[in-house]
Amino acid sequence: MKPQFIRRNDRLFNESFSVKWYRLPHFEKFWHYHTEMEIAYNLKSTGTRFIGDSIAPFAEGEIVLLGYNLPHVWLNDPQYFENRKDLYTEGINIHFEKDILGNSFFVVEELKEIGQLIERASRGIVFLGESKKTVPPLLFEMLDAKDGFERLILFLKVLKILANEHEYQYIASLGYPESFDTKDARMSKIFNYILHNFQSAITLNDVAEIAKMNKSAFCRYFKKITNKHFVRYLNEVRISYACKLLLAQDSKSITDVCYASGYNNLSNFNQQFKKIKKMSPSAFIQKYSEILKT
Numbered sequence: 001m002k003p004q005f006i007r008r009n010d011r012l013f014n015e016s017f018s019v020k021w022y023r024l025p026h027f028e029k030f031w032h033y034h035t036e037m038e039i040a041y042n043l044k045s046t047g048t049r050f051i052g053d054s055i056a057p058f059a060e061g062e063i064v065l066l067g068y069n070l071p072h073v074w075l076n077d078p079q080y081f082e083n084r085k086d087l088y089t090e091g092i093n094i095h096f097e098k099d100i101l102g103n104s105f106f107v108v109e110e111l112k113e114i115g116q117l118i119e120r121a122s123r124g125i126v127f128l129g130e131s132k133k134t135v136p137p138l139l140f141e142m143l144d145a146k147d148g149f150e151r152l153i154l155f156l157k158v159l160k161i162l163a164n165e166h167e168y169q170y171i172a173s174l175g176y177p178e179s180f181d182t183k184d185a186r187m188s189k190i191f192n193y194i195l196h197n198f199q200s201a202i203t204l205n206d207v208a209e210i211a212k213m214n215k216s217a218f219c220r221y222f223k224k225i226t227n228k229h230f231v232r233y234l235n236e237v238r239i240s241y242a243c244k245l246l247l248a249q250d251s252k253s254i255t256d257v258c259y260a261s262g263y264n265n266l267s268n269f270n271q272q273f274k275k276i277k278k279m280s281p282s283a284f285i286q287k288y289s290e291i292l293k294t
Helices: 109-123 131-144 148-164 184-199 204-209 215-226 228-247 255-258 267-277 281-292
Strands: 018-025 037-044 047-051 054-058 062-066 072-074 089-096 125-127 168-170
Touching: 018 148, 037 054, 037 131, 047 215, 054 281, 062 109, 062 131, 062 215, 089 131, 089 148, 109 125, 125 131, 131 148, 131 168, 131 281, 184 228, 184 255, 204 215, 204 228, 215 228, 228 255, 228 281, 255 267, 255 281, 267 281
Parallel strands: none
Antiparallel strands: 018 089, 037 062, 037 089, 047 054, 047 072, 062 125, 125 168
């Protein structure tokens, strides 16, 4: 179940990004990733989206932003494969490089919020607020734009709206990306320590010492920054890594994955996996296997 790399080199007239409208009987069952970032607007169709280590239903009107190299596939409900004329998928996709306008363009004060949005998209973001109403008209304007300059201005407007949206949810688990973006030097050290040591035993004393704080102060600090208790966060990182191993083409057994992810007890691993993913490891594997079924 290893995701396939594809090249999104289908831009028209050498423009810096592509925007395309589609209408299809159903989405292709193709678990893949690409170097381009993606804005996916689902105008019509329902099903289940698989993004990173997340499995969740999707509905009409959903807007998702995907970071580069984030594996994904949208899988329609079974009835979409029954050749019914009343069921079809429709929407608009935009593909663009992270540095679409250069490495320093989104660093300037007027555009830094967009730059931060691009960094945050490493986990994937689904937008839930007013942007669901204000973004779609701009997407259709982009399709009808008279030239590339007008299309680019509309694109920047879309990014600005999404950057300022306060109602959103991250999609992949907190520990899924390989790195974290934080301006807090102390928290950066903590994140890096966890990511380099989560496969071994980590105690509260260990991370409190890294932060140069006592345990009580550290717990309050960590909760304030991440809105999670430290133990919960550590388990999310470990379970996220376990998901990667379970989905690998040369997948190990569940027992091997348990120990490779930092757990020394299969029962505890299964318990934490079910608590975080809302399903057992075996059910997780089976659910993802449906992607490749024809």
